[in-house]
Amino acid sequence: MLDITILCRVVDNYGDIGFVYRLARELSSLSSIEKTQIRLIVSDLKSFNAMALPPGISTSLAVQNYNGWKVIDWNACAEGKCEFTEHPPKIILECFQCGRPEWLDEILFSAQTTQTVQIVNVEYLTAEDWADDFHLLKSGTRSALVKKINFMPGFTKKTGGLVLDKNFVSCVHSKTAALECLKKYASKKTVALIEDTNLFRVIAFSYERNFENEARALSEFAKNSGRKVQVLLAPGLGNAPFKKAAAAFKNISVYDLEYLPQLAWDALLTLADFSFIRGEDSFSRACLSGIPFVWHAYPQEEEFQLVKADAVLKRMEPFFSAGNMSLVKNVWLSYNRKPSVKMCDEACKVYNECTDAGYIPLLRILENYGGIKKSFGMFAQSLFANGNLAQKLLAFLQNSVQ
Incomplete structure (x- = not known):
């Protein structure tokens, strides 16, 4: 089973969460044969709810289930830490250089952590030439157990392309x-x-x-x-x-x-x-x-x-x-x-x-x-x-x- 955690700190109202929502839906659809567990950590549940299909997203729940995913409020430190301490992340999609909640970093870089984690920095969409060179470029972290790589949406075959849901x-x-x-x-x-x-x-x-x-x-x-x-x-x-x-x-x-x-x-x-x-x-x-x-x-x-x-x-x-x-x-x-x-x-x-x-x-x-x-x-x-x-x-x- 693939365990994927997607991070979204909303900056541009609907552009950020819009991409994350679309990506989560398409990953779920593509991986239906090989079961995938998806968790979303989102900073602005109101923006998420504005575009979500019924029954929608509750803006008051720290942790909730929606569309087969578990949705966690970025700002809910206690609940988030409890969820990810009990079920540590294996793959993290860090969208648009959003960083990570402090409570998640405490788990990832704890001295007690023994599990390898793959972080994928899914970058902003750009048509600039540097996107070709940056795609799949490795990046360092402060722990040998936490691997990081960059994944570029883009306009050429040398990038990841666009989501075709x-x-x-x-x-x-x-x-x-x-x-x-x-x-x-x-x-x-x-x-x-x-x-x-x-x-x-x-x-x-x-x-x-x-x-x-x-x-x-x-x-x-x-x-x-x-x-x-x-x-x-x-x-x-x-x-x-x-x-x-x-x-x-x-x-x-x-x-x-x-x-x-x-x-x-x-x-x-x-x-x-x-x-x-x-x-x-x-x-x-x-x-x-x-x-x-x-x-x-x-x-x-x-x-x-x-x-x-x-x-x-x-x-x-x-x-x-x-x-x-x-x-x-x-x-x-x-x-x-x-x-x-x-x-x-x-x-x-x-x-x-x-x-x-x-x-x-x-x-x-x-x-x-x-x-x-x-x-x-x-x-x-x-x-x-x-x-x-x-x-x-x-x-x-x-x-x-x-």
């Missing part, structure tokens, strides 16, 4: 399956809007920023195409400023999405016509969806998120014409730039390639939607060809405990 793959390949999934968990209003193919359906899930250029581009597109734009606005910090910008244009309708379980959110992403996306997990799903999107990278000091965004653009570039790539690059970089914030040298170099930070590049993308979508689709196919991160990780774990 069954529900999401089904939604990508079948609009019927996606719609049926959405109908199970979403409101009738949400389903009705997504079913109306006369609408140009846009998902907006972003960090806080000024959306005037985006709203204007959508409005001009609606006016020129005669197609009504329907924005499905996800809860979050970007909600209010997007509404404010859209309110200036009568031909843009905005609908507040309810909180959706992860499976329904996945379905929605594959059924929309365009998305503004943020977060680790939603970003990876957007990449795989084949649907045109703009990614809002997590804001970093001195605008280093521009370097992160540019690295993804370089992975996408082979699938786009030069003209269309220029449009996408302008939109992505201007979307990720926060005015008046000092840029580091790397960010300056990247942003200097942005020739137009206005609304026109996005409008041109919308006007050339067919060709742009085809390129996003080819990019997605290349990521599927890299294989399933969960499958690769499971194979590594099975070999590491032999």
